[in-house]
Amino acid sequence: MSLKSRAALAHDAARLHVQGRAPYADDLPEIDGTLHAAVGLSEVAHGRLRGLDLAAVAAAPGVAAVIDAKAVPGDPNIGPVFHDEQVFAADRIEYAGQALFAVAAATQAQARRAALLGKAKVTKLKPVLDVEEALAKKSYVVADELLPVIENGWSEETLRAAPHVLSGRQLCGAQEHFYLEGQVAVAQPQEDGRMLIHSSTQNPSEIQHTLAAVLGRPISAIEVRVRRIGGGFGGKETQGCQTAAIAAILAQRTGRPVKLRLPRAVDFVLTGKRHPFLLDYRVGCDDEGRILAADFMVAADCGFSADLSLSILDRAVYHVDNAYHLPCMRVRGFPCKTNKASNTAFRGFGGPQGTLLVERAIEDVARRLGLDPLDVRRRNLYQGRQQRAHYRQKVRDNILPELVERLERDSRYRKRKEAVAAFNAGSELVKKGIALTPVKFGICFMVTFLNQGGALLNVYRDGTVACNHGGTEMGQGLFIKVAQVVAKTLGLSVDRVSCEATSTAKIPNTSATAASSGTDLNGKAAEDAALRLRERLAGLAAELSGDRAEDIVFRDNRVRAPSRSWSFAELVERAYLARLPLAAAGFYRTPKIGSDPLTRIGRPYLYYAYGAAVSEVAVDVLTGEHRLLQVDILHDVGDSINPAVDIGQIEGGYVQGLGWLTTEEMGWDAEGRMLATGPAVYKIPAAGDVPAKFTVRLWPEANREDTIGRSKAVGEPPLLLAISAWAALADAVASARGDGGMVRLDAPATPERVLTAINASAAEAPVQKVRAKRGRERQMTK
Structure with a gap:
């Protein structure tokens, strides 16, 4: 019986999930005497912390303990790579929402009310809230010598000598993980100073190692257990350490179990997001759209500390080629420091941001030359199995040309493209757009020892x-x-x-x-x-x-x-x-892998996962509102261990990527305070955003590498398929403008940004034309 013959089995806890009987960390029965914790947060984005007045907190009803930076018994550092972040702010405040102190009380309500009574004495400093400002100031979270630069056959002369030279800038915003279960930890003191931690984490060993240092105990004295977590998406890879550390310090101090569950609004402001990126490109191409030279710059808004930002930036740098062979190329990365929460891992880990840049360049090349973007994409795809990526790894398992051709045929892309053009020719108020985009995503931790x-x-x-x-x-x-x-x-x-x-x-x-x-x-x-x-x-x-x-x-x-x-x-x-x-x-x-951590040259990935998606959209040219009409996906998961699970991951990844690129907008006011702290103002995609026509098919070929059952990873690569929806919106915008110009559509492509892009033409905007026509019609009927 082969792995493939096991086919589509249900998730092992599916029945428990739908019945509400699957226990999470917050559902565990509370041991008698359990205390509940809450965190006191900074209200300013940047300043010197001169002191805390916690007398009212300590005197509040039910309070058993109050701790701040001075109460940490061991090493206060919780940064996963660099020691640049602490459990509590000690003398300097780096972002609005930073943890200043914590309180444990008999009930959750008492703890949260008490946490509001703390007063901080702060000398305010001017915050840096914009990645462009940080880039101009060369404000980075790591030393300059660690900044990634990869050159592959790079020549400025080749770029300038190309028949067509284009440049552009793209912004893509932050994204909240919005896991259904927030950050939560339960710390239970054991005999002889040992500690048992129930944590909602993707990284139990990271929690264990961090808590051992924070508590001043051997690693073996800390046990971390995780039965299940209600979503992580990268947000619980490192950032659960702070929640667990606070609970553990309070438990060690009181000798009683302590539970800390962050309310949604606190989780929003205290923890990091997907990195916003500033993306610049210059490309030179021939008359058919083949890219002859490319110069890329990716700048990540890391927040106030490094967290995993350098590795995330590395993956953006590695994925800036996406599915395309670029023989003359340079890419530079900049991890910018701002006064925001430290941004962290998120599904795709920098890969989506890097991929978005090259796809934007492809779109612009196609429009400059009057070509179908799919034709430009196909001319630039990796061909054969001997071509190398810019970091010198051979793309030995390349299936891109065949996969894209099959999806183009099965989705009827060409006929639908004609139908979209015909519809747009007869419609003034609504314009449709369609796009097919491919994905090549490297699989492995880029830090070799993690594999x-x-x-x-x-x-x-x-x-x-x-x-x-x-x-x-x-x-x-x-x-x-x-x-x-x-x-x-x-x-x-x-x-x-x-x-x-x-x-x-x-x-x-x-x-x-x-x-x-x-x-x-x-x-x-x-x-x-x-x-x-x-x-x-x-x-x-x-x-x-x-x-x-x-x-x-x-x-x-x-x-x-x-x-x-x-x-x-x-x-x-x-x-x-x-x-x-x-x-x-x-x-x-994992065998065969390894790359130089400074030059980034080598083989960081064992293999690649491939895919492609066709998305079709409709846009109201008067408001910028848009709807996803149809999605067709062909994705490569190797010889699937469980097709039902894999298809679910593909669907979910696409929809989460759709949210990042179209609806999930975050913002900060001039004082650095986050404006979106819950679902009332932060819109993740819902069932109504998924089109009735949503087709997912699996590429029928086993992994060429000796992976488990010759399968391929499926967690992150499908998220990048949603770039096809962004590209389809750009296609609709181009049709609405009708000027043949390049389209800058920053992400998320909210209705406001879509409308701005429509009106960006140097010629008279179609919106203005339609409104003028409506005005004339009203005058005629009076």
Whole structure:
């Protein structure tokens, strides 16, 4: 039975999810005496902290403890890479919403009311709130020598000598993770100064290591458990450390369990977002749109500290080529420091921002030359399997030309393009747009040592199997996929394998469940453990039957030798009586990868995931309001372990990308205070934003690399497919303007920005023409 034959299995907790019976960290029964915590926040974006008056906080009803920067028992630093962020602001305030102190009280309401009573003495300083200002001041979160620059055959002369030279600027905004379950941690003191933490995190080991330092304890004295989290999207890769640290410090100080759950509005202002980017390009091309030279600049708004910004910027720099072979190219990256919350990982990890830049350049080239953008894209695609990316990795598994051609044909792109043009010719108030965009997304952590995973399998006497691994389940279906891997390897039905809560006491030194690597790493580690158990049991079966071990078959919950067979449970019982170990540890490290951390040259990725999407939109030219009419996707997941889960990830990734590019707008006032702190003013896509015609098909080819079951990662790459919706909006804007000019459509492409783009023509704007015509019609009817 192959992995592929297991096909579309439901998420292992799907029934519990829809019934509301799946427990999350906030649902755990509270131990008697549990305290609740709340955080006091800064109201200014930048200033010197001269002192805190917390007397009223301490005297408030129910309060058991109040802590600030002076109360941290160990190392106050919680920055994951650089020590540039602390649990609480000590002497300098860096953003509005920064944690100044925390309070623990008998009830959640008492703690939150008490947190409002703290008073900070602050000397205000002028904040830097704009990435362009930070770039001009050369204000970065890391040293200049760490800034990424990659040149591949770069020549300024080649650029200037091209028949056509274009330049442009693109902005793309921040995005709130908006996980359904906010940041939450429960700290439970244990004997001898040990601490158990239940945390909503993608990165249990990061929580463990950080808390050990903050509390001044050995790493082994901290256990972090995660059964499931209600969405992460990167926002819980590093930024759960602060919530967990505050709960743990209060628990250590009081000797009582402490729960800290951030209210949605506090979560909004305290934690970081997807990095906004300022993107510049210069390209030179020939008359058919082939790009002969390209010069790219990507500047990330990192917020006040580094967090993971340098790696995120690196991925933007790596993905600025997207699906296109650019033989003469330079790309420079700048991690800009501003007085905002420290921005962090978000699904795609910089890849979407880098990809958006080259797609904008492609769009502009097509419009300058009067060509269909798809034709320009196809002429620039990677061809064959020997061409190298700008960081010198060969694109050995390239399927882009075939994949794009198939989607173009199956989606009827050319006929729909003609139909859109015909519709627009007869419609003044509504214009349609259509676009097909491809995706090439590299899979692996770019920091090489993170590409490792571990697993532990325990087989019980009734033949059931429990699996622990280092990945966390956040709704993406990791646990059911790993269970399928184990079941297939041992010849069991999936219902006989369970994946248990992730625990640092079971699997140490884990990498975050991020970079789309959860199944690749943990599935391989679990398979390794299962193969060790199978070899052990096959040896016993050979001994009992007199047959050769290599002739033993594990299938359909049975173990078959040529001369006899047993149920899996029967053979396991025999193994127990023979005193054979029925537990095995597995491990996996990704092969073939490695790149220079300073030059960024090498092979950062084991393989690429590919895809393409066609999006069709309609735009009201008077208001800029728009609607997504149809989406067709063809995406590459290799030999899918679970097509139902993969298709769900593709759909969800596209829709989340759609929100980033069209509706999810964040803003700050002149004092650096965030303007959107909840769903009333921050619009994520809802069911009504998804078109009735939404088709997802999987590319029918296994991964050429030896991944788990020859599958491919599916978490992040589909988000970039939504760039086709942004490009379709630009197509509609170009039709509305009718001047043949290039379109600058910053993201998110809200109705206001779409309307601004429509009216950006040097010629008389179509909106003005339509309004003038309406005015004449009204005069005639009077």
